[in-house]
Amino acid sequence: xxxxxxILVVYDGGFHNAANxxxxxxxxxxxxxxxxxxxxxISNKILGSSASSIxxxxxxxxxxxxxxxxEGPLSSRGDSRESxxxxxxxxxxxxxxxxxxxQSERGVTEKAVDVWVALETYETALTTQAHIVVLVTxxxxxxxLVRKLKARGVLTVGIKWKNCSKAxxxxxxxxxxWYVIDMDxxxxxxxxxxxx
Numbered sequence: 001x002x003x004x005x006x007i008l009v010v011y012d013g014g015f016h017n018a019a020n021x022x023x024x025x026x027x028x029x030x031x032x033x034x035x036x037x038x039x040x041x042i043s044n045k046i047l048g049s050s051a052s053s054i055x056x057x058x059x060x061x062x063x064x065x066x067x068x069x070x071e072g073p074l075s076s077r078g079d080s081r082e083s084x085x086x087x088x089x090x091x092x093x094x095x096x097x098x099x100x101x102x103q104s105e106r107g108v109t110e111k112a113v114d115v116w117v118a119l120e121t122y123e124t125a126l127t128t129q130a131h132i133v134v135l136v137t138x139x140x141x142x143x144x145l146v147r148k149l150k151a152r153g154v155l156t157v158g159i160k161w162k163n164c165s166k167a168x169x170x171x172x173x174x175x176x177x178w179y180v181i182d183m184d185x186x187x188x189x190x191x192x193x194x195x196x
Contacts, residue, residue, distance in 0.1 A: 013071030022164035
């Protein structure tokens with residue numbers, strides 16, 4: 001019997017929202033289509049890979065074991081995007097909002113969120129026995145997480161928006177990842193327009 005390849009998808013809400021803002025008015029990432037795209041893309045990468053760490057999985061099905069959305073405290077955003085958060089839930093994405101915040105001259109700010117996200121991601125990767133973690137973030141603060149996952153035999157995948165200056169993948173982080181998915185070249189597979 002084939003063992004399914006277990007995939008964990010981790011969203012940095014701030015990074016995703018920044019990337020979404022670059023898509024243009026009325027356009028957004030459809031989460032269900034994005035998850036289907038991830039499975040197809042990772043499957044193609046595995047089939048085309050000669051890495052020995054991949055060989056046990058060559059004919060295995062892929063399974064999304066968890067999808068997690070991390071974001072700062074709801075009270076810190078001051079926005080009302082109810083339909084967006086409903087879309088998260090309908091796509092089976094588990095929402096976790098940071099308990100860390102403080103005050104600055106610009107209002108409420110997040111504190112130590114990246115460390116917290118890294119710890120939650122690492123723990124979830126271990127408890128779900130994930131083989132692959134997809135990081136929807138560009139922050140170099142996640143390099144230690146990627147290294148720890150790699151030491152446990154977990155492969156990490158990143159995403160790259162070349163045409164969105166607000167959502168860039170840090171070069172140092174990119175070098176640590178198993179591979180990076182070019183979002184701009186594949187937008188037609190998961191970006192949709194609202195019907196308004």
